[in-house]
Amino acid sequence: MVAHIPVLFQAVLDGLQVRPGGRYVDATIGGAGHAAGILAASSPDGRLLGLDRDPAAVDVARARLASYLGRVVIEHRSFVHLAEVARSQQFVPVDGVLFDLGLSSLQLADPSRGLSFTAEGPLDMRFDPAGGGPTAADLVNGLSAEELAALLYRYGEEKQARRIADAILAARPLHTTKELVAVVERAVGWGGRRERIHPATRTFQALRIAVNDELAAIEAALPQAVEILAPGGRLAVISFHSLEDRLVKEFMRRESRDCICPPDVPVCTCGHRAMLRLITRKPIRPTAEEVAANPRSRSARLRVAERVQEAGSRRQEAGCRRQEAGCRMQEAGCDTR
Numbered sequence: 001m002v003a004h005i006p007v008l009f010q011a012v013l014d015g016l017q018v019r020p021g022g023r024y025v026d027a028t029i030g031g032a033g034h035a036a037g038i039l040a041a042s043s044p045d046g047r048l049l050g051l052d053r054d055p056a057a058v059d060v061a062r063a064r065l066a067s068y069l070g071r072v073v074i075e076h077r078s079f080v081h082l083a084e085v086a087r088s089q090q091f092v093p094v095d096g097v098l099f100d101l102g103l104s105s106l107q108l109a110d111p112s113r114g115l116s117f118t119a120e121g122p123l124d125m126r127f128d129p130a131g132g133g134p135t136a137a138d139l140v141n142g143l144s145a146e147e148l149a150a151l152l153y154r155y156g157e158e159k160q161a162r163r164i165a166d167a168i169l170a171a172r173p174l175h176t177t178k179e180l181v182a183v184v185e186r187a188v189g190w191g192g193r194r195e196r197i198h199p200a201t202r203t204f205q206a207l208r209i210a211v212n213d214e215l216a217a218i219e220a221a222l223p224q225a226v227e228i229l230a231p232g233g234r235l236a237v238i239s240f241h242s243l244e245d246r247l248v249k250e251f252m253r254r255e256s257r258d259c260i261c262p263p264d265v266p267v268c269t270c271g272h273r274a275m276l277r278l279i280t281r282k283p284i285r286p287t288a289e290e291v292a293a294n295p296r297s298r299s300a301r302l303r304v305a306e307r308v309q310e311a312g313s314r315r316q317e318a319g320c321r322r323q324e325a326g327c328r329m330q331e332a333g334c335d336t337r
């Protein structure tokens, strides 16, 4: 069986400042690689709540962590429900929350999931196949050319979106991964192994993101993670492509500011208070050694932030940017020294 190698493993444990007795949430437990590390580093009494939207991942994680009986709870839920699950499991406040976004090697290696363009399988791509919702086949066979092109452009940043969408329409119905790969290869050409990435990479990424509504889930979950963190608790997020990383970066930046008014507004009216302190100004990337040992890690970016003690009580790094404009934000809690 294929193993999932956790990426940026030590950086995650360091970023979360895992300690004995701590309480942690792994919102994407997957193959439980990070989770096992968190449980080991928080021995003898640290606790972990794990979530995954994929029932197969939940089974794998439960089997792998069986020896940590009494210290671990694993739920088959989407992290869209993070705060509710954490509350019902008495994991609030929590010392650290981890999101390792995207999909695992276990999911990629299972042809029946339809997530890999290198293996023949049904065009499914749902993380939770029993949870309903459209499959990739429903999208490629049901959307108009305009809708499909917009989806490929938005979620895959695919420059040849319209050409691929037209080719899909001409070839459908499509039922399998290989049928889709052949259509994309014919539409945009494929220079073989000389090219950096396979031409179907972006199409598969776009369909997977759309099928699982991944970006909306991240947007819904990040504020919940902050909400359940204890003061001083850490949020660590690993993303694998620029769409995810942009969401994470913008969220952390915004939540580390005492004021988010537009720059041309002289006096703060937003009332926003910083909830986070940035720990990583730039994302942590894997070393060349890690990429060589685990090529899947090559696009990983880890960002870490800390829940502040008291929201709004002190100047945040990216806080008030309007001192020169005579900003009177002290009244509103922004110390501009």
Ligand SMILES: C[S@@+](CC[C@H](N)C(=O)[O-])C[C@H]1O[C@@H](n2cnc3c(N)ncnc32)[C@H](O)[C@@H]1O
Pocket (backbone or CB within 6 Å): 004, 005, 006, 007, 027, 028, 029, 030, 031, 032, 033, 034, 035, 051, 052, 053, 054, 057, 077, 078, 079, 080, 100, 101, 102, 103, 104, 127, 217
């Ligand atoms: C990269 S893997 C995590 C691997 C894990 N950190 C490890 O060390 O084995 C990402 C996992 O997130 C899960 N996932 C994706 N979207 C999710 C969501 N909305 N809620 C919960 N889990 C989700 C996927 O099913 C997958 O198992």
